[in-house]
Amino acid sequence: MNEVYINKIAKFLPNAPIGNDEMEAYLGKINDRESKARRIVLRNNGIRTRYYALSKDGEPTHTNAQLTAEAVYGLFDERVQASDVELLSCGTSSPDYLMPSHAVMVHGELGNRNMEVNSAAGNCCAGMNALKFGYLSVKSGNTKNAVCTGSERMSSWMLADHFGKEVESLKELEEQPIIAFNKDFLRWMLSDGAAAVLLENEPQGELPLRVEWMEGYSYAHELPVCMYAGGDKLASGVLKSFSDYHSEEWLIQSIFAVKQDTKLLDKYILPKGVESMQQAMNKHGITPNDIDYLLPHVSSHYFVDGLYEGFANAGIEIDRSKWFMNLKDVGNVGAGSVYLMLEELVRSGKLKKGQHIMLCVPESARFTYAYAYLTVC
Template structure:
């Protein structure tokens, strides 16, 4: 049995008050007691003005767990009745095991249901949305909830970067380009969670019919670009945390997030857009005129003109007035960003029946991307 699937509710949770740029380093802390040399450059390029951290601004200590943050977003959906399937996506659960999904279920205290945890980076939330959609479409779930969430601020605090050994810190000072890559994500990422309710029929108000969801991996083409729990070897391969002595875990900051900025800048637009858009045209016959709202998950406003130029070059131009992003005010929340964007657009009242939305979610981990096509009813 294959039925239609509709997003009948959305919600988001952004912890505590917005944090402006001039307060970021005060909350996350200064590494070695020195102001960051990379911070101003990164913040100027990414265009983010405010973001949210689940950290007490006075102490820098976490005020909630990741499971609690995700559960808060789900509760924002209101009284949804009996839910048969919960699919969660994130890049950093509170623990290695158990999976994030069951920890969220435990926070909610709901009766027995199917729970899946999708791991990855930015695309994990979109993968959770696809799983939940398929659960409803197949008839195995009457109601399903999908989430994308990130709580990264605890690992972005200065104390984790100060774990570097003295000789390694000196090497980083001597190689500023390596220091920049290592510190880049401190000023890019923030906390947030989003959730959507999926059902086989529209709700009482505005609903979004899920026309299709497509995910693409380009791991066969390029090495890892964003990673954690590993270090990159000279040949581009990753050496995972289990291959290092325990004594090296802190001194080498094995578990910190890292981003190969040069690889990202060179490949993210052509690899995650050009071939996938060609595939979408072939599979679904989609054209630019079919897109009333384009919701790109971009980590930085730096990439906006690059994406626009790429779309023009491949014959899929989307005028700027059809773009919607809240990166400037909500920050880059990874797998939660598409949910938080969609929720804000829905609540703005700007979507009209019959309009169609194309969500674009690139992931720099190994250059994956996802596309979600929705129709307002």
């Protein structure tokens, strides 16, 4: 089996950073009213700026595929060009289409050569699943290299216009025309952007990162759906697909809006994160002393103290000085967040040979967790 190295990492963040007070100028106001949830959510999540692939009048400036392709272009130089890539593996939770898949659309944007492509669906773990596919391909010798990406373009899903029919329906029923918190909540949480890594079977560059191992854990066998889009939860807790609704209900009930059960999120996201982290570390025989940098993807700073305490109570306390995050400035870019953290850490100049990095990504959709352990070479 080959060793696998991250030899280069690149990112693309669209347009200028957007402050908290500017968000509704881009996303619009539902029912022409300021959101009551916005200030509460922003106070808890601690995000100060984020990026949208939108103009200020709500018009798209990039597709998800274009964002991803721009990040991939940043990997190429005189040594490695687009025509050298043997595998493209892309993860996102906000593809531009139900079909074709996200990766083939990115491949179409690149227009480089005939090659293998892989699309990883899901939510935040989609970026890690894309990375793992590339890692296993290079490790097994199936390919000598792979480009792996994580990206999101959630802003276009959160535009106020998408909730207009639901508001009109509520008015007709003489009900309060306020969108439910499980939909409004996520309008102030999610951001756009993309990042990409180049995997190769030999180290190249100043400080290549060797991928030692990757692990993934799903708790869907015991826990219900928490975050979803393209469906709605029935009173029984069963998720009903958009394809089983009448088409007029898609707009009236905002079926395609991204929704989250915040009670389930609060109850399970940290305990299962601690449990899976402990399982991964035990499997590979590492301790907190073997981690120099922890890159935890969290959707909100609200969870940081609880995650630290959960780790400490489980005997895997990782000193806060080792935690590296950029949520405040970049926002929650879902499947792309861990790539963006890693890119910023590499670019910071802090890394030294022999250090170890742990990537830690939770996904609340039905509670999935992914981990990667890297060595600076």
